[in-house]
Amino acid sequence: MHGVINIEKSFGKFQDTFSPQIVGELNGQNVMLVRCEGDKVPWHAHTGEDEIFLVWEGTLRVMERDKSVTLHTGEFCIVPRGIEHRVVPEGHVKLILFEPVGISHTGDVKAEITKERFDRLEG
Amino acid sequence: MHGVINIEKSFGKFQDTFSPQIVGELNGQNVMLVRCEGDKVPWHAHTGEDEIFLVWEGTLRVMERDKSVTLHTGEFCIVPRGIEHRVVPEGHVKLILFEPVGISHTGDVKAEITKERFDRLEG
Numbered sequence: 001m002h003g004v005i006n007i008e009k010s011f012g013k014f015q016d017t018f019s020p021q022i023v024g025e026l027n028g029q030n031v032m033l034v035r036c037e038g039d040k041v042p043w044h045a046h047t048g049e050d051e052i053f054l055v056w057e058g059t060l061r062v063m064e065r066d067k068s069v070t071l072h073t074g075e076f077c078i079v080p081r082g083i084e085h086r087v088v089p090e091g092h093v094k095l096i097l098f099e100p101v102g103i104s105h106t107g108d109v110k111a112e113i114t115k116e117r118f119d120r121l122e123g
Numbered sequence: 124m125h126g127v128i129n130i131e132k133s134f135g136k137f138q139d140t141f142s143p144q145i146v147g148e149l150n151g152q153n154v155m156l157v158r159c160e161g162d163k164v165p166w167h168a169h170t171g172e173d174e175i176f177l178v179w180e181g182t183l184r185v186m187e188r189d190k191s192v193t194l195h196t197g198e199f200c201i202v203p204r205g206i207e208h209r210v211v212p213e214g215h216v217k218l219i220l221f222e223p224v225g226i227s228h229t230g231d232v233k234a235e236i237t238k239e240r241f242d243r244l245e246g
Contacts, residue, residue, distance in 0.1 A: 003192070003200065004192050004193075004194060004198050004199075004200050005198060005199050005200065006195075006197060006198045007197045007198065007199070008197055024175065024199065024201050025173075025201075026172075026173035026174070026175055026201050026203075026221070027152065027172055027173050027222070027223050029150065029152060029221070031175065031199075031221070049149075049150055050148075050149035050150050051149070052147065052149055052154070069126070069127050070127075071127060072129075074129060074130045074131055075127050075128060075129045075130065076127075076128050076130070076147065076154075077126065077127050077128065078147050078148075078149050080149075098149070098152070098154075098221050099150070100150050
């Protein structure tokens with residue numbers, strides 16, 4: 001068994017924004033925590049991966065080209081593969097992601113925030 | 124885009140225990156909510172799936188044959204595939220699961236709580 005991960009304490013271990021931290025791995029998927037602040041995420045799509053945005057704390061606008069939703073603490077939505085999207089946090093937002101290992105968080109788009117690899121947060 | 128899922132409101136839509144409710148699907152994985160109460164989960168293992176237990180509310184003891192951990196609200200652990208385990212809720216517990224589509228929640232073991240299929244909770 002992996003150890004116990006306390007989500008709030010894990011968020012306390014990093015402050016960088018737009019830098020997903022891997023806190024678990026199962027079935028080829030990573031569980032990741034990420035902090036977001038500022039309008040920095042470019043329009044992008046993931047050819048082969050659906051994406052979930054689960055708001056642990058804060059308010060996040062998730063935009064597609066023709067619609068958008070606003071997520072509050074304790075809410076999530078799923079953006080299907082292939083759909084162009086971007087997210088805009090309102091203030092500082094803490095998110096939980098659950099995504100296939102190896103996904104690029106900005107899809108095929110290289111942006112200021114793009115990370116070549118994600119950090120692994122030690123329990 | 125699928126709609127917005129509010130986790131707490133979704134829990135409010137069902138009261139059955141040990142009956143996982145599918146609230147999202149992505150990358151061949153289901154996002155499920157389940158309520159647990161009582162010492163009813165038999166020892167079991169999943170041959171091909173790792174399993175996450177994320178406690179949305181409450182306290183859950185996760186036992187393997189040679190060790191156990193206690194999870195509180197906002198904590199999770201992952202039980203790797205092939206490892207015999209069982210879970211014992213303390214009182215009533217609300218869990219979030221992320222698991223491959225088609226997983227049996229009691230592995231190869233058929234128990235009183237075993238469901239042949241999971242319900243899909245409409246947003």
